[in-house]
Structures are given as structure tokens and as C-alpha cells.
Amino acid sequence: MAKKPITAMLMHPVVRDELFRPDHLDTIARVSHLVAETPFREVEAMDEFLPHIEVLITSWGCPRIDEHVISQMPKLKLIAHLAGSVKGFIDDAVWRRGIQVVNAVAANAVPVAEYTLAAILFANKKVFALNKNYLKYKENRAPWSKEAPNVGNYHKTIGIIGASHVGQLVMDHLQRFDMRVLIYDPFTTPLQARHSGAHKVGLAELLSHSDVVSIHAPLLADTKGMLGARELALMQDDATLINTARGGIIDQGALEAELVKGRINAILDTTDPEVLPPHNPLYQLDNVFLTPHIAGSLGDETQRLTDFIVAELERYSRSVGLKHLVRREHLALISTSADISRDDSIRAVIINAAGEHFSVGADLSAPAAAADTSLLERRRTTETGQRLMRALQEIRQPTIAAVHGAAAGAGACIASVCDFRLGTTTSRISYGEVRFGMSLMWHALPTCVHLVGPSRARELLMTGQLKDAPTLLQWGFFNELAEDEDTLSSLALTWAERLAALPPVPVQMIKRSINVVAGALDAAVMHMDADQFLLCSNTEDAGIAQRAFLNKDSATYSGR
Incomplete structure (x- = not known):
């Protein structure tokens, strides 16, 4: 039976006037x-x-949703952001509380990809x-070969920088x-690129071989000024x-x-800057076409964002899987891993966790992916784990x-992909996917085999x-054990100080060489593990196994 959660809107009133149709409001009311x-403009007004x-x-x-704000909303379970990135207004306290967050990034990617294709x-x-x-x-000076040599789209080479939502859509087009x-x-x-109809190359090769280069990377410390x-x-x-x-991805002066x-x-x-000074030369150049940041949603396109968010609210009310969850924990680890690698002052990294356990995996009681989620979307979401493992490696x-x-x-x-593993005498490890009717993914199978051997x-x-x-x-599997959690922290620090x-140069070189030697065939062998996971997860046996686990019951499987 569908539930009707108590809901409030927190945004500028103009957004409601511009983005919400009457049928949107009718659906939300339903x-x-x-x-x-x-x-509401301010949290205080919702007192x-x-x-x-x-x-x-x-x-x-x-306004920013921080610990003070959510402490006043003890029943808050979902933030549905009718816009793109939530970075900057969602505080870490939201994630720590386990509040789900969805956004309309995928909706805004559509017109940007259309603009790019055109x-x-x-x-x-x-x-x-x-x-x-x-x-x-x-x-008419047809065939225009003098004025436009090499004109036409046939067999041209297109370089895409960044396999983001937009970059992926452009490759699909x-x-x-x-x-x-x-x-x-x-x-x-390389195999993921091939699935998208592309070839993975280095930046220099892409720039030197492409007739058109299109940028779809996020602006991060690592990408600022990457094209100089x-x-x-x-x-x-x-x-x-x-x-x-x-704009900051390119060195503007260069x-x-x-x-x-x-x-x-x-x-x-x-x-x-976003708006160039009045006398900037780019305004006058024949080889430059400028638009005022219009590639994203404009006019009636903005209502696609509302369609996405209203559809998410409908799914939430029916307790089915949400399509556009912001998976902050994965993406934050990926971003942090890249930041650490660039920081030469860091010589060793300890990965630990707060709470009673290191990590007990996914919540099987959470709703499964929405039935109307396309296979392409499910594959992209599932492959986030592979990206995380690769980033940590x-x-x-x-x-x-x-x-x-x-x-x-x-x-x-996550533990298996680290260079060293320390535990306590009471630590426990489980790759439990098979017990829930699922195959192991995240490219984790080879790392387990490397650590403990095939048998x-x-x-x-x-x-x-x-x-x-x-x-x-x-x-x-473990390199050393401590007696308890307190001595584990000291042990980890001792290992880190020793390393x-x-x-640092030979340490990092040796690490890289060992990883290459040990994992030379890993990608070739495991390139379909996300697809195998999706296949197994949609079997009758997977549903039986997960219900049995949640109900603490036994199960009989049919192989279907």
C-alpha cells in the first residue's frame, strides 16, 4: 500500500512558478x-x-542543510533536489543520518548532450x-572545398574528455x-569505453587525433586548467x-x-570568467561561437527536471527503488583517492571506519532498482563500484x-584491494553475495584469489x-592482528609510520609493479562482472534468498 509522507518545499518561489506544472502539483498532492x-524560503518558516x-x-x-537543520527534522528520510549537483548545500551530517538524496543531474544532462551533438x-x-x-x-560556391576543406561528418574523429552523465550520453548519440x-x-x-562505442586513449593522443574535442569533465582541483x-x-x-x-577546465589565456x-x-x-569582459577578443573572432551558458535546461526543458523528481516521489511513496540516488560514499572515496595520490606530503594511507563494524555491505531491505530503470542506467550505476576499487588501487x-x-x-x-590488511582477533570477513543469489562484482574476485589462493x-x-x-x-588475508580496536589503531599507525x-619513490614504484604483475589479466577476465551481477540479481533465486535472509528463514532454490 502506498504511503503519503509529509512533504515540504524549500526553494525560491520563482522555481515553483517556473518549473512546476499543475499536474506536477496534483501528483505531489496525490x-x-x-x-x-x-x-518556504527559510527553514525557520517551517517551524x-x-x-x-x-x-x-x-x-x-x-539554504544549506546542515546538522542543525536536520536535528530539527527527526523523521526526514528523503531530500529530493530539483536541480543538479547537491555539493555545497548538503552537509555530511545528512549522509551520516542515512537520509537518501536524489537529484536531477541526469535530466539536465539531456539538453547538454543534445547541444553538444548539434x-x-x-x-x-x-x-x-x-x-x-x-x-x-x-x-553559392558549392562544393565549398576551397572555403571549407575536409568538410563533412563522415569518418571524423571525436574526442570526449570525461565519461560523465553528459559525456556518456554524447557517446551514446x-x-x-x-x-x-x-x-x-x-x-x-578500455572495455567500458568499448561498450560505449569508444576507444580509451591518453589526453595527448585524443587531442592530436581528434577533429572535434568536447569537454565533459567536472571542475576539480585535478582538472582546473588541465588544457593549457x-x-x-x-x-x-x-x-x-x-x-x-x-570554463576553468581550460587555461583562458592560453x-x-x-x-x-x-x-x-x-x-x-x-x-x-563566466561572462567575458566587453573588450575580450573572443567576441570578434570568426572562428569562435559563443553562447551564454545555455546548453543546460532552458524554457520547457526545465520541466524535465521536475518530471524526474516527481517520478522519484511517486516511487518513494510506493516503497520501490529510487532511480537517481546520489551515491555520495562511492563518489567521495573516488575523489578523495585522487586527491591523496596528488599530495606528495602523504606517504601512507590508513582506511578505517566509524561505528561497530568496518562495513557490512549493502542494505538488503532497501528497495530494489525501479522497474522502469533502463539496463544502460543500471549498468552505469553498478559500475560505480568498479570505479571505486580502481581508484583505491x-x-x-x-x-x-x-x-x-x-x-x-x-x-x-575494499579491504582486499588495499596493500595491507590489519585486524583484531575478533574481526570477521565475508564475501556473502552468493548467499543472497548474487555474484561478486567490483572486480573483487581476482584480488581475493591473489591474497589466499584459488582453493x-x-x-x-x-x-x-x-x-x-x-x-x-x-x-x-591479514598481515597482522591486534588484540582489540584500541590497539588496532596503534598498530595501523605503527605500520603507516614505518612505511x-x-x-617514497621506490616504495610507490614497487607497489605499482606488484599490482601490474599480480593483476595483469584481471580486467580481461572480470570485464563482465557487473553484467553477471545484474543477471543474477534479477533471478527468482535472488529474490528467494534475500527474503529468506530478511525473514531469518530457510530457502529452496530452483535455478531460475
Whole structure:
């Protein structure tokens, strides 16, 4: 039976007026108890409703949701953000409370990808240059081979920087055309790129071989100014650079210098600064096409964002899986791993956890993925775990997992991918997926085999049983055990200090070499583990196994 959670809107009133149709409000009223049709601007204005609110709909103009705010909403379970990124207004306290967060990033990616596709097709067709030529001479100079050599889209090479939501959608669109697609993304494997119809290459190769380069990376410390004078000089003559991401990804001065030469072209929806000074040369250049940050949702496109969020509210009321959850814990670990690798002052890394256990894996009582979620979306979500494992493996410094309590499922995977594992005499490890009708994913199977050998890996992975730390110490999973959690922290620090005192260059080189030797065939063998997981998860046996676990009951399986 559907529930009707008490719901409030916290946003600028203009957002409601612009983005909500009458049928949106009707649906919200049908699936929830909306405390007011007019959005609140401040948390304090919701005073009498705060203790009862279960769902909070936020958008532009929303104040920061921090520990003080959520402490006043003890029943809050879902924040539905009617916009893109939640970074900047969602405090860590929200995640610690276990509050679910959804957003409309996927909805906003659609018009950006459409803009990009149009820009790619127009760039190769030389539409902007030929338009200016036609207006100047007012005559048809077909076939235009002199004015636009190499015109056309057939067999052109397109370089995509960043396999983000938008980057992935652009690659999906391009599969319909006779083009070669290159992708540069440190967290995308060659096999994942191939599934998207692309070839993974390094940044220099992408820039030097592409007719069009399109940027879809986030603006982070690692990507700020990633395209400077040296990188732009690698681009082919008459190539086109498209930026619908963030202006700061490109060194603005280097870009202007290159474009003034007339050697390359640019279609820029974002610049640095966002609005260029009035006398900036880019306003006057024939080889530059500027738009005022319009690639994202505009006009009626903004209602797609509302459609996405209202659909999520309907799913929540029916207690079915949400499609657009923000998986902060995975993405934060991935981002943090990259930050650590860049920090030469860090010589060793300890990975531990707060709470009673290191990590007990996924919550099987949580609703499964929504039935209308496409297979492509489910594959992309499932592959987030692979990205996390790869990010942890690629931390340059030695990593130490300090495991207290139980490490099950994802927790066991994270521990196994670290360079060293420390535990207590009461620590336990379980790869329990098979007991729930699922296969192991996250590319974790090879790491288990490397640690304990094939025979013991079969025992761990095929039975899914919890194994005690003393046994796993003998098997080679753990490097050393402490008596209890307090001495575990001291032991981990001792290991870290010992490693940090060594010369960092050979330590990091040896780590890298061992990982390459041990895992040389891992990607080739395990490239389909996410698909195998999805296949197993949708069987009758998986449903039987998970219900039996939740009900503490026995089960009989049919192989269906």
C-alpha cells in the first residue's frame, strides 16, 4: 500500500512558478501530504512542521542543510533536489543520518548532450564558417572545398574528455553516426569505453587525433586548467574545441592566444570568467561561437527536471527503488583517492571506519532498482563500484585497511584491494553475495584469489560464510592482528609510520609493479562482472534468498 509522507518545499518561489506544472502539483498532492503549496524560503518558516517532515523537496535558493537543520527534522528520510549537483548545500551530517538524496543531474544532462551533438555535427559541417562566407558573398560556391576543406561528418574523429552523465550520453548519440570516438577518463576502463562505442586513449593522443574535442569533465582541483598552452598546441589545425562543462577546465589565456591565431575553432558555452569582459577578443573572432551558458535546461526543458523528481516521489511513496540516488560514499572515496595520490606530503594511507563494524555491505531491505530503470542506467550505476576499487588501487601511496568488527560484501572488497590488511582477533570477513543469489562484482574476485589462493578463495566466495581473523591471518588475508580496536589503531599507525619513513619513490614504484604483475589479466577476465551481477540479481533465486535472509528463514532454490 502506498504511503503519503509529509512533504515540504524549500526553494525560491520563482522555481515553483517556473518549473512546476499543475499536474506536477496534483501528483505531489496525490502521493504525499504537502504542508504548503507555496515553497518556504527559510527553514525557520517551517517551524511547526519540522518534527513531522519526511520528504524535503529542494532546489535553487535552498539554504544549506546542515546538522542543525536536520536535528530539527527527526523523521526526514528523503531530500529530493530539483536541480543538479547537491555539493555545497548538503552537509555530511545528512549522509551520516542515512537520509537518501536524489537529484536531477541526469535530466539536465539531456539538453547538454543534445547541444553538444548539434555542435559536433555543425563543427564538422563547417556551418558557422560557411554561414559567414555566404552572408559576405551572397552566392553559392558549392562544393565549398576551397572555403571549407575536409568538410563533412563522415569518418571524423571525436574526442570526449570525461565519461560523465553528459559525456556518456554524447557517446551514446554518436554511435548512430559513422564516426570514430575517443575517450579520455582516468576512471573508465578500455572495455567500458568499448561498450560505449569508444576507444580509451591518453589526453595527448585524443587531442592530436581528434577533429572535434568536447569537454565533459567536472571542475576539480585535478582538472582546473588541465588544457593549457601545451595541450591546445597538440590539437590539429582547423579542429574544433567544444566546452559545455566549466570554463576553468581550460587555461583562458592560453585558449585566447590559440584562437587569436586562427589555427583552431571553438564553440564555448562556458568561459572563465563566466561572462567575458566587453573588450575580450573572443567576441570578434570568426572562428569562435559563443553562447551564454545555455546548453543546460532552458524554457520547457526545465520541466524535465521536475518530471524526474516527481517520478522519484511517486516511487518513494510506493516503497520501490529510487532511480537517481546520489551515491555520495562511492563518489567521495573516488575523489578523495585522487586527491591523496596528488599530495606528495602523504606517504601512507590508513582506511578505517566509524561505528561497530568496518562495513557490512549493502542494505538488503532497501528497495530494489525501479522497474522502469533502463539496463544502460543500471549498468552505469553498478559500475560505480568498479570505479571505486580502481581508484583505491591507483592510490600511489601504500594503503592499510584497519578492519574492526565485520567487513562484509563491499567492506571485504575494499579491504582486499588495499596493500595491507590489519585486524583484531575478533574481526570477521565475508564475501556473502552468493548467499543472497548474487555474484561478486567490483572486480573483487581476482584480488581475493591473489591474497589466499584459488582453493581458499572458492571457500570464501562460494560459501559466503564469515571467516574469523585468526584463520584469515594463516591464509594470508591479514598481515597482522591486534588484540582489540584500541590497539588496532596503534598498530595501523605503527605500520603507516614505518612505511612513511621509507624513500617514497621506490616504495610507490614497487607497489605499482606488484599490482601490474599480480593483476595483469584481471580486467580481461572480470570485464563482465557487473553484467553477471545484474543477471543474477534479477533471478527468482535472488529474490528467494534475500527474503529468506530478511525473514531469518530457510530457502529452496530452483535455478531460475
